[in-house]
Every structure is written in C-alpha cells, then in structure tokens.
Amino acid sequence: MMDINATLIGQLLTFLVLVWFAMKYVWPPITKAMQDREKKIASGLEAAERAKRELEQAEHKALNIIRDAKVEATQLIDQAHARSLRVIDEAKESARLESKRILDHAKDEIAREVTHAKEALRKQLATLAVLGAEKIIQRNLDASAQAALLDEFAAEI
Amino acid sequence: MTAENLTTGQYIQHHLENLTFNLHTMSLGRDGFWTLNLDTLFVGLVTALLLGFMMRWVASRMTSGTPGRLQNFIEMIIEFVDRSVRETYHGKSPLIAPLALTIFVWIFTMNLMDLLPVDLLPRILGALGLGHFRSVPTSDPNATFAMSLTVFALIVFYNVTVKGLKLGKEILTQPFGAWLFPINILFRCIEEFVKPLSLSLRLFGNMFAGELIFILIAVMPWWAQWLPGGMWAIFHILIITIQAFIFMMLTIVYLSMAHDTH
Numbered sequence: 249m250m251d252i253n254a255t256l257i258g259q260l261l262t263f264l265v266l267v268w269f270a271m272k273y274v275w276p277p278i279t280k281a282m283q284d285r286e287k288k289i290a291s292g293l294e295a296a297e298r299a300k301r302e303l304e305q306a307e308h309k310a311l312n313i314i315r316d317a318k319v320e321a322t323q324l325i326d327q328a329h330a331r332s333l334r335v336i337d338e339a340k341e342s343a344r345l346e347s348k349r350i351l352d353h354a355k356d357e358i359a360r361e362v363t364h365a366k367e368a369l370r371k372q373l374a375t376l377a378v379l380g381a382e383k384i385i386q387r388n389l390d391a392s393a394q395a396a397l398l399d400e401f402a403a404e405i
Numbered sequence: 406m407t408a409e410n411l412t413t414g415q416y417i418q419h420h421l422e423n424l425t426f427n428l429h430t431m432s433l434g435r436d437g438f439w440t441l442n443l444d445t446l447f448v449g450l451v452t453a454l455l456l457g458f459m460m461r462w463v464a465s466r467m468t469s470g471t472p473g474r475l476q477n478f479i480e481m482i483i484e485f486v487d488r489s490v491r492e493t494y495h496g497k498s499p500l501i502a503p504l505a506l507t508i509f510v511w512i513f514t515m516n517l518m519d520l521l522p523v524d525l526l527p528r529i530l531g532a533l534g535l536g537h538f539r540s541v542p543t544s545d546p547n548a549t550f551a552m553s554l555t556v557f558a559l560i561v562f563y564n565v566t567v568k569g570l571k572l573g574k575e576i577l578t579q580p581f582g583a584w585l586f587p588i589n590i591l592f593r594c595i596e597e598f599v600k601p602l603s604l605s606l607r608l609f610g611n612m613f614a615g616e617l618i619f620i621l622i623a624v625m626p627w628w629a630q631w632l633p634g635g636m637w638a639i640f641h642i643l644i645i646t647i648q649a650f651i652f653m654m655l656t657i658v659y660l661s662m663a664h665d666t667h
Contacts, residue, residue, distance in 0.1 A: 255442040259449055259551035266453045271503035277464040278483050284469035
C-alpha cells in the first residue's frame with residue numbers, strides 16, 4: 249500500500265525531465281519577455297516624463313514668443329501710425345504745392361489771355377475806328393494808304 | 406468489484422491499493438522492490454506532460470507586449486516563484502528557480518487530482534478491468550521521495566561544490582566547537598537526512614490523510630455526503646496549495662543553506 253519500490257525511479261525520471269525542460273525551455277523565455285516588458289514600461293514612463301518636460305518647455309517658449317510678438321506688434325502699429333501721419337503730412341504738403349503751382353499756372357494763363365484779348369481788342373478797335381472813320385468821313389479812302397497811320401494810331405492806344 | 410458488494414473496511418482497503426505491475430513476471434501484481442505503481446506513474450506522467458506542454462506553449466508565444474489570459478496566469482505563477490526564490494536564495498545557479506517552479510506546479514497539479522471524486526477514476530478504470538487505481542500520486546511516498554531525494558542530492562552537490570574544504574570544517578566544528586566533533590558530525594548527519602524525510606513525509610502525510618478523509622466521506626450514506634464532502638473539498642484546496650508551496654519554499658531554503666557558509 250505504501251511501500252517504496254521501483255516507482256520511485258520512474259517518478260524520479262519524470263521529475264528530472266520536467267525540471268530540465270522547465271530550466272531549458274520554459275523559464276528563460278518567459279522571464280526574458282517579462283524583463284523586456286519591464287524595460288519597455290520603464291522606458292515608456294521615462295519617455296512620457298521627458299515629453300511632459302518638453303511640453304512644459306515648449307509652452308514656456310510659446311508664451312515668450314507670444315509676448316515678444318505682442319511687443320513687436322505694438323511697435324509696428326506705432327511705427328505705422330507715425331508713418332501714416334507723416335505720409336498724410338507729406339501728401340498735404342505736396343497737394344498744397346501742386347495746387348499753388350496749378351494756381352500760378354492758371355494766373356499766368358489768365359494774364360496771357362488778358363494780354364491776347366487786349367491785343368485783339370486793340371486790333372478790332374483799330375478796325376472799328378477805321379470803319380468809324382470811314383462812316384464819319386463817308387468817303388472812300390484808300391485803306392492801304394492809311395494803314396501805316398492806323399497802325400501808329402493803334403500802338404498808341 | 407463495485408462498492409455495493411464490499412464492506413466498509415474492504416471499500417477503504419480497496420481504495421488504498423495501488424495498481425501494481427510486477428517487473429519480474431511482467432504482469433500485473435507485486436514483487437517487493439521491483440514493482441511499479443502504474444497509477445502513480447501514469448498520473449504523474451500525464452500531469453507532467455500537461456504542464457510541460459502548457460508552459461512551453463505559453464513560453465513560445467511569449468510577448469513583452471500585452472499578455473493574454475493564459476500568459477498572464479503563467480506569468481503570475483512565475484513571478485510568485487521568482488520572488489520567493491529571490492527573497493531567500495542569493496546564489497547564481499540558473500537551476501534553483503526552474504526547480505522551484507517545477508516543484509510548485511507539479512505538486513499542485515498532482516495534489517489537485519485529490520479533488521476528483523474518489524470513485525471517479527477507479528470506477529471508470531474498473532469498468533475497463535483494472536482492479537485498483539489511486540488517482541493522487543502525491544499520496545504515494547514513491548512520488549514524494551522522488552522529489553525530496555532529488556532535492557537532497559542537490560543539497561549535497563551544492564554543499565560540496567560551493568563550500569569545498571570549508572564544508573569539512575563546518576561539519577567538524579559546528580554547532581558545538583572543535584572539541585565535540587563527533588557530536589557535531591552526528592548532528593549534521595541527522596540534520597541533513599531529516600530534510601528529505603520531512604519534505605516527502607509531510608507532503609505524503611497530508612495528501613494521504615486528505616484522500617482517506619474523502620474515502621471516509623464516500624462511505625457515508627449518499628444524502629449525507631454533500632456537506633462534509635463540500636467542506637472538506639474547499640478546505641483541501643487550501644491544503645494542496647499550501648503543501649505545494651511549503652515543499653517549494655523549503656527546497657529553496659535548504660538549497661540556499663547549502664550555498665551559505667555559517
């Protein structure tokens with residue numbers, strides 16, 4: 249019922265083979281995979297930590313950039329404002345000059361026109377004078393003979 | 406050969422009888438040492454093959470990514486064994502941890518056979534013409550001694566290889582000093598020989614007693630069996646696990662003692 253017999257040897261063989269098998273084909277791959285996973289998790293955590301740090305840095309940087317940009321933008325706006333004022337001033341100035349020039353030109357033109365008109369009037373007046381003289385004298389005078397005299401008369405007007 | 410035809414004593418006797426094979430006449434029966442307990446060998450082999458294939462199957466499909474359910478389960482056991490080994494054993498031998506694992510899972514699985522109804526396998530095999538069958542290998546001292554003697558051999562091996570000449574000094578001078586060396590040697594011998602004995606007899610005793618109680622419960626009238634049977638089965642789940650754990654733990658302790666010089 250419970251005597252020690254050759255079964256012991258059989259069980260011993262089974263046991264030894266099982267231990268050998270476990271040592272050779274079971275334990276190493278399983279523990280290796282488990283260690284690999286440990287490493288993987290550790291590096292994953294580390295990467296997450298690093299990413300978090302980087303994110304913080306990036307946020308910081310972004311804030312800096314935004315602040316700089318704001319400052320720059322206000323500067324730009326100020327500059328633009330100043331420039332626009334200057335441009336307006338310049339435009340006003342040039343407009344003033346231009347208008348003055350146009351005005352002067354117009355005045356000159358008018359003056360010239362006046363002289364022309366005066367000239368023409370003077371000539372017509374001479375003609376009228378001659379006609380008047382013709383009417384008054386009521387006699388046929390030789391116009392060409394009188395022309396020199398009339399010209400002299402017109403110049404005196 | 407059914408239970409109805411037997412008296413209670415015969416029934417119990419019948420259940421405690423191994424299926425034996427006589428190696429001299431090459432037929433069923435017994436002949437002193439040259440007898441094989443076929444049931445012990447068979448169940449031991451089947452459980453060993455089952456465990457071997459299952460663990461190898463998991464090991465060959467190991468992924469360091471997300472583990473499946475079976476892989477997770479095996480990893481849990483491996484981690485438990487690994488932790489137990491690391492806590493006690495500080496040497497470098499690659500044998501100790503797989504040895505502890507094998508002891509734990511194999512003993513556990515063989516013990517687990519105890520939770521099959523006591524009459525299940527004997528009845529099935531009885532119908533096939535086999536007179537006796539004991540389904541729990543660990544309630545056969547051959548199975549427990551096979552393991553404890555291996556551990557004993559390893560204890561001796563590591564004592565000799567790791568300690569070398571210091572072992573002689575240790576045997577002669579401890580625990581009582583050099584002048585009482587005969588007593589020291591005697592103590593040391595007792596200490597070492599008690600290790601495999603206690604290992605195997607503890608396991609054998611627990612399993613044999615557990616099996617006997619299941620048999621006694623099976624003797625009770627059918628309507629009274631479920632309560633004590635259920636209770637004892639639930640309690641036994643604890644026992645089979647603890648016994649497997651104790652065997653593993655003591656193996657680790659003994660082997661690390663063999664490595665450490667006092």
